[in-house]
Amino acid sequence: MATEALGWWGVPLGILAGTLRGSVPFLLVSLGECLTEKSGKINLGLEGTLLFGAMSAYAISYLSSGIVGPTLAPWLGVLAAGVAGMVLGSIHGWLSQQPRVNDVAVGIAMIIFGGGLANFFGKPFIQPQAPHLPTLPIGGWSDLAPVQSALQISPLFLLGVAIVPLMSWFFKSTRWGLYVRAVGDSPDAALAMGISIFWVRMASIVAGSFLAGIGGASLSLFYPGVWTERISSGQGLMAVALVIFARWRPWQCLWASLLFGGAQALGPAFQSVGIDSYYYLFNAAPYILTLVIMIITCSPKRTLAGAPGALGQDS
Amino acid sequence: MASTTAWRRFAQRPLRESLESIALPIGAVLAALVIFGVFCALAGANPLAVYGSIYKAAFGSWSAWQNTLIRASPLMLTALCTALPARLGLVIIGNEGALVVGGLAAVLVGLGLGGTLPGGLVLLAMALGSLVAGGLWIMAAGALRHYRGVNETISSLLLNYIAIALMNHLVQGPLRDPAFVSKPSSYEIDPSAWLGTLPDTRVHWGLIYGLVASALAYILIQRTTFGFAARTAGGNVRAARIAGLPVGKLTLAVCFLAGSCAGLAGMVEVAAVQKRLNESIVSNYGYAGILVAFVARHNPLATVLVSVLLGGILAAGGILQRSHNLPDATVLVFQGIVFLCVLYSESLYGRFAFFQEREVEAEGAVVAG
Amino acid sequence: MSDRNRAFGFSRRQVVRGLLASSAFGLTAKFGTGCAQSPSTGGDAAADGAAPEELVVGFIYVGPKDDYGYNQAHAEGAAAMVANVPGIRLVEEANVPETTAVAETMRSMIEIDGAKVLFPTSFGYFDPHILNMAKEFPDVQFLHAGGLYQEGVHPNNVGSYFGYIDEAQYVAGVVAGRMSKSGKLGFVAAKPIPQVLRNVNSFTLGARSVNPAATTQVIFTGEWAEPVKEAEATNSMADQGIEVITCHVDSPKVVIETAEKRGVYTSGYHADQSSLAPKGYLTGAEWDWSSIYTKLGQDFMAGKTLMAGDIPHILRGGLADNFCKLSPYGPAVTDEAKADGDAAAAGIKSGDLVIYKGPLKTNTGDEVLPADKEMKTNNVELEKMDYFVEGVIGSVS
Structure with a gap:
């Protein structure tokens, strides 16, 4: 079982691997939130959706593996996670569009509600092993086991990457994309165009929650590949924040997610090569890095560049 | 538009309006209890017995009330960290981080001065330290917003993680008390600088801090020119600038006050509960405070009531596990349902003819409605 | 289970x-x-x-x-x-x-x-x-x-x-030391408190009793339950060619499963996790x-x-009083390693084997015990431990 030591090469490799594994939930949640926010509503509750999705995926994959076999079961799990996300999303979509109801407040309540449901129903699934999603080994060219392992790509990662240009194209070039942007930017104009603001927002929120639910499936069925109550530990909330960082652009969501996923691996990778002090600060690297980049790239003149006009307004 | 009609209604008919604003939240909580009861019944517990237990554990006796108030007091302070900037139109969620740096400052001051000065003075210095540290922490988010255009929601969220990492780093290294073995912690502050409990209770002075801070915040926002200026700027920044209001200074000042409230909560946690600094100070008071602020619609008096409600729910969490064999996550589900219902009830203002007519003054119909 | x-x-x-x-x-x-x-x-x-x-x-x-x-x-x-x-x-x-x-x-x-x-x-x-x-x-x-x-x-x-679960960790270390060719072991730890340090040290001393060149790489995740960090830590250890990984976190499942995926041996903690790693599970330190x-x-x-x-x-x-126990040996464990593990467990139970025995140094070169001294398991000094012994790669602060 011996593998060869990589030494200092372990750090860039760890970051690369972390980028490919750790970025998937960030990517899917931030894309989902990007779609949601483009329609003019914020869904902070995706942290709860992520948890509920992770639990649903794991539970369904475990329960169905006896019936449909271990190849199909995790895919059923992914589907279940998406549907679970849609259920929570439709609650958020309906409630946050009631008069005088604030979407941020509903989102925070949904974090608690979604997380509570996930933990409540998830108790029996902490211990058993559910079949995981398969991965694509694209590192076969290398003799080094660490390289092969780092280049295990999840199909959900590919799905996320494929959605990026699609979503970009959707917003720019399709009629439905125009509807979403119109509803998000100037609801009055959208109303004049005869678009149902309620249903466009509802659809955007539900679709966004579907993606976030699948992000949860990537946590429990790909990496780290377990269901525990601490599985997300704030990743959903952070992914929502990354959308602002990414200025509501799908491509930038991708870069932000990769940056964040990679930076997560810094602390452990540094310790493994002997830099063993300051690991709390290394573990905080993704947050510090994001803040520094924002301070550098923002300017007071274009605070809201790219921000949907109706964001943060009560309906 | 809705708000101006609400205002007119309020000005003209205060009695009926206030009746509505009491009945709707109560109705929402009752509706939440019904939904939660169904949930419990599905989970195999008797809803009526569950209600009885919740009441008994949260509000059923003086002892239960103390339990509720102990849990509510940090929330009153952390809620202000979101509620005050919200008046300026800022969404600050850095409550947890401000609480942690407040606790950190309090411990540094307490360790530096403890034993050398009378306890009361040390406590005062600790409180000042936590006010300044927490205030500067959130003011940084406000300043980044004003001078660099950095979104305050994301920067304050990031600052949470940074504050917690800084605290963990310090209690594991420079501040660590090697004799305290159960978790990496700072040294203990001198017993003379511990914050005690209110006479004849087990509720610590943090409750008074929370009540006083909330009252002051209410007066500041609703009854002073400063508060008026902040509310104006929050309503329309451009108009405020044209009117000559110093938006930048207002942003910094409000953010400072907001952060200092959460910082004070950190000081209370250190001086009254833990007596030293360690990871236990990170226990979700900050995030819960955000929810409290939003549910209370950023009204500093309503935050007190919502804090007590949440405190009661948290106090009842244990009995659900112990007496009804429900999993520990049940209290989260309950909390989620209550707050979703309360938020929904906001949309019902003005929908009941009942509250628009002078003759009828009973309360029951809202529940039925 | x-x-x-x-x-x-x-x-x-x-x-x-x-x-x-x-x-x-x-x-x-x-x-x-x-x-x-x-x-x-x-x-x-x-x-x-x-x-x-x-x-x-x-x-x-x-x-x-x-x-x-x-x-x-x-x-x-x-x-x-x-x-x-x-x-x-x-x-x-x-x-x-x-x-x-x-x-x-x-x-x-x-x-x-x-x-x-x-x-x-x-x-x-x-x-x-x-x-x-x-x-x-x-x-x-x-x-x-x-x-x-x-x-x-x-x-x-x-x-x-x-x-004294570190007694079980010592035995697990003996098995790990025997099973590893290069002597490179890994320990995913939550926080540097005495209990955790003691487990790391006993594990290392066990390994070094059968392979004096063995080393234990420690990675602290900083939290008692942080699955993503635990998985990252396990992966970076596997990248560094570490052959046996054990841990002290609240839920070892992530570490055990990730190591199994990477083809690395594991040693469990808290409870029997052998079903999670049917190939690579060696043994584990369990509470009883x-x-x-x-x-x-x-x-x-x-x-x-x-x-x-x-x-x-x-x-x-400890082991003698049924406060803790060892998981049954996994299929990969060789007869030689089993014999050494059993001997160490027997020695600890009878009191003949003392884990902390001089000469003993910390990994920064300070003396813990001179050649003629020892600290028995029930010595309270061990419960205030704030150092790593020689052979551990890592720092306590």
């Missing part, structure tokens, strides 16, 4: 339900008296209750009680106590943070449920929360996992029980709380108390 739990869960639920139904009125009555009773009059309550019909025992956990790790080990022990000792009613509360929340939970268990014995199981509950409550309720016994009790300093109704909790339960029912002195204030034990 899962079947066993389910069986426990079922019986526990039945017991609780049954008792609840039969004593609904009793509960309310107790609640009334619990409130009226001032703490100072509590002292003679134990004397009055000469023939208690049931004894209420409260267990408090810091995380979910089915985490497949630290908390579950305690919860299974509690379930065993109820199953083995008639007359005990169990009340449990999980996910209780180490703040005023745990103080309120203890109070509520005492006042509302009438608990006379409490087991707040998290290490961090002790100071200040257990100490405060123990002063206020002198007739209630507080038993805490961890050797923190100090005679004369802490209240008389507080007791510590502590398992059932025996100690059953023993304590019998003592309580026999009327023994900490206050009267017939339950010792410090209960400590």
Whole structure:
């Protein structure tokens, strides 16, 4: 079982691997939130959706593996996670569009509600092993086991990457994309165009929650590949924040997610090569890095560049 | 538009309006209890017995009330960290981080001065330290917003993680008390600088801090020119600038006050509960405070009531596990349902003819409605 | 494993339900008296209750009680106590943070449920929360996992029980040292507290007893439960060619599964995780709380108390006293490694083998013990450990 030591090469490799594994939930949640926010509503509750999705995926994959076999079961799990996300999303979509109801407040309540449901129903699934999603080994060219392992790509990662240009194209070039942007930017104009603001927002929120639910499936069925109550530990909330960082652009969501996923691996990778002090600060690297980049790239003149006009307004 | 009609209604008919604003939240909580009861019944517990237990554990006796108030007091302070900037139109969620740096400052001051000065003075210095540290922490988010255009929601969220990492780093290294073995912690502050409990209770002075801070915040926002200026700027920044209001200074000042409230909560946690600094100070008071602020619609008096409600729910969490064999996550589900219902009830203002007519003054119909 | 739990869960639920139904009125009555009773009059309550019909025992956990790790080990022990000792009613509360929340939970268990014995199981509950409550309720016994009790300093109704699980880690280290060709071992740790450091050191000393060149790389995740960091730590160790990985975090499942995927041997912690790694699981250090909790339960029912002195204030034990045990060897373990492991376990049980024996140095070169000195397992100095021994790669701060 011996593998060869990589030494200092372990750090860039760890970051690369972390980028490919750790970025998937960030990517899917931030894309989902990007779609949601483009329609003019914020869904902070995706942290709860992520948890509920992770639990649903794991539970369904475990329960169905006896019936449909271990190849199909995790895919059923992914589907279940998406549907679970849609259920929570439709609650958020309906409630946050009631008069005088604030979407941020509903989102925070949904974090608690979604997380509570996930933990409540998830108790029996902490211990058993559910079949995981398969991965694509694209590192076969290398003799080094660490390289092969780092280049295990999840199909959900590919799905996320494929959605990026699609979503970009959707917003720019399709009629439905125009509807979403119109509803998000100037609801009055959208109303004049005869678009149902309620249903466009509802659809955007539900679709966004579907993606976030699948992000949860990537946590429990790909990496780290377990269901525990601490599985997300704030990743959903952070992914929502990354959308602002990414200025509501799908491509930038991708870069932000990769940056964040990679930076997560810094602390452990540094310790493994002997830099063993300051690991709390290394573990905080993704947050510090994001803040520094924002301070550098923002300017007071274009605070809201790219921000949907109706964001943060009560309906 | 809705708000101006609400205002007119309020000005003209205060009695009926206030009746509505009491009945709707109560109705929402009752509706939440019904939904939660169904949930419990599905989970195999008797809803009526569950209600009885919740009441008994949260509000059923003086002892239960103390339990509720102990849990509510940090929330009153952390809620202000979101509620005050919200008046300026800022969404600050850095409550947890401000609480942690407040606790950190309090411990540094307490360790530096403890034993050398009378306890009361040390406590005062600790409180000042936590006010300044927490205030500067959130003011940084406000300043980044004003001078660099950095979104305050994301920067304050990031600052949470940074504050917690800084605290963990310090209690594991420079501040660590090697004799305290159960978790990496700072040294203990001198017993003379511990914050005690209110006479004849087990509720610590943090409750008074929370009540006083909330009252002051209410007066500041609703009854002073400063508060008026902040509310104006929050309503329309451009108009405020044209009117000559110093938006930048207002942003910094409000953010400072907001952060200092959460910082004070950190000081209370250190001086009254833990007596030293360690990871236990990170226990979700900050995030819960955000929810409290939003549910209370950023009204500093309503935050007190919502804090007590949440405190009661948290106090009842244990009995659900112990007496009804429900999993520990049940209290989260309950909390989620209550707050979703309360938020929904906001949309019902003005929908009941009942509250628009002078003759009828009973309360029951809202529940039925 | 899962079947066993389910069986426990079922019986526990039945017991609780049954008792609840039969004593609904009793509960309310107790609640009334619990409130009226001032703490100072509590002292003679134990004397009055000469023939208690049931004894209420409260267990408090810091995380979910089915985490497949630290908390579950305690919860299974509690379930065993109820199953083995008639007359005990169990009340449990999980996910209780180490703040005023745990103080309120203890109070509520005492006042509302009438608990006379409490087991707040998290290490961090002790100071200040257990100490405060123990002063206020002198007739209630507080038993805490961890050797923190100090005679004369802490209240008389507080007791510590502590398992020397590092003895099991030493044996696991012996097996790991034999199974690794290069001698490179890894340890995923949460926080550098003495208990964790002791496990790392004992594991390393075990490995070095059979392979003096063995080293243990430590990675701290900084949190007791942080699955993504644990998986990253395991992966970076595998990248560095580490051959055996063990851990001290609340739920070892992520570490064990990730290591198995990477084709690296693992050694478990807290509970038997062999089913998670059918190829690479070597052995593991497990708690065995059932025996100690059953023993304590019998003592309580026999009327023994900490206050009267017939339950010792410090209960400590290792492999010999069934406080901990080793997972059965996995299929990969060679006969040679098994023989060495068994020999080490036998030596520890008989007391012939002392883990901390001079000459012993820290990994920064300071002397821990000169050549002629040793520290036996029950030496309290070991519970204040703030160093890594030679052979550990890592730093405690």
